Structure formats: C-alpha cells, structure tokens
Amino acid sequence: xxxxxxxxxxxxxxxxxxxxxxxxxxxxxxxxxxxxxxxxxxxxxxxxxxxxxxxxxxxxxxxxxxxxxxxxxxxxxxxxxxxxxxxxxxxxxxxxxxxxxxxxxxxxxxxxxxxxxxxxxxxxxxxxxxxxxxxx
Numbered sequence: 001x002x003x004x005x006x007x008x009x010x011x012x013x014x015x016x017x018x019x020x021x022x023x024x025x026x027x028x029x030x031x032x033x034x035x036x037x038x039x040x041x042x043x044x045x046x047x048x049x050x051x052x053x054x055x056x057x058x059x060x061x062x063x064x065x066x067x068x069x070x071x072x073x074x075x076x077x078x079x080x081x082x083x084x085x086x087x088x089x090x091x092x093x094x095x096x097x098x099x100x101x102x103x104x105x106x107x108x109x110x111x112x113x114x115x116x117x118x119x120x121x122x123x124x125x126x127x128x129x130x131x132x133x134x135x136x
Contacts, residue, residue, distance in 0.1 A: 029111045034063075041067050046108050060104060074105050102134060 029046050036042040048060035063075040078086055081093045089097075113121070121129045 029108050031112070039068065041065060048104050048108070062105065062108060064105075064108070072109070074101070076101065106130070106134070 029048065032045045032047075034043045034045060043063070043065050046062045046064055048062070061076070065071075065073040065075075067073075078089065078097065080086060081089050081097055084090065084093060110118075118129070121132070125132045
C-alpha cells in the first residue's frame with residue numbers, strides 16, 4: 001500500500017489538463033484501501049459523497065471486495081432508516097434502501113473503472129452497460 005492509500009475519484013475526464021483547475025459537480029467517491037493481494041483481490045472502503053435531496057442526511061460507507069475473477073462484493077451496516085433504528089426497519093424501507101444501494105454501488109464502480117475497462121464492459125453488454133445484471 002505504498003503507492004496509493006486512497007483518495008477522491010470521479011469518472012469525469014479532464015478535457016483541459018493543462019489548466020490549473022478541474023471543476024466537477026458534487027459526487028466524488030472517497031476510497032481507502034484496507035487490504036490487497038497484488039494478484040488476487042483488493043478490499044477497500046468507499047465513502048459516498050453524492051448530493052441528496054433537501055432534508056435527507058445520508059452517511060454511506062461501503063465495504064467492497066474486488067476479486068481477480070470479476071466477482072465484486074459490497075457490504076454495509078445499516079444503523080437507521082428515516083426515524084427507524086436498525087432493529088425496527090420495515091421491509092418497505094429496506095426495499096427502498098436496496099434500490100439506493102444498487103444505484104450508488106454502480107456509481108462507485110463507474111468512478112473507479114478506467115475508460116478502457118468501461119469500453120470493454122460496453123462491448124460485452126452490447127451498449128447496455130447500465131442495465132447489466134447485479135444481485136443484491
């Protein structure tokens with residue numbers, strides 16, 4: 001972990017790299033590398049900094065495991081949803097949370113994939129990369 005301890009990542013490409021600033025809309029992903037094997041896997045934590053609607057406070061940290069075979073595992077701990085603590089969460093609130101996790105985990109990976117990796121996925125999924133199968 002001598003090279004990259006983590007940082008802020010975005011999927012946007014700087015069209016003017018010689019300028020002294022790079023403006024991006026809110027929505028960076030902060031990544032902290034936890035553990036890795038250079039050949040087999042990497043474990044990291046991603047903190048979501050996507051903007052939310054007014055009145056919504058969302059603290060989201062994903063634990064992510066990327067394996068050499070392409071398998072990706074996401075893990076989160078839910079403390080509360082709206083005014084319900086973890087031991088009182090209803091199924092309908094949990095289903096809303098799963099939709100949010102599905103969308104946010106896709107955005108995390110979009111921020112971390114290189115343009116080459118994205119083009120490979122686009123080719124494999126025939127231009128429908130956003131609708132590739134995911135299991136939650």
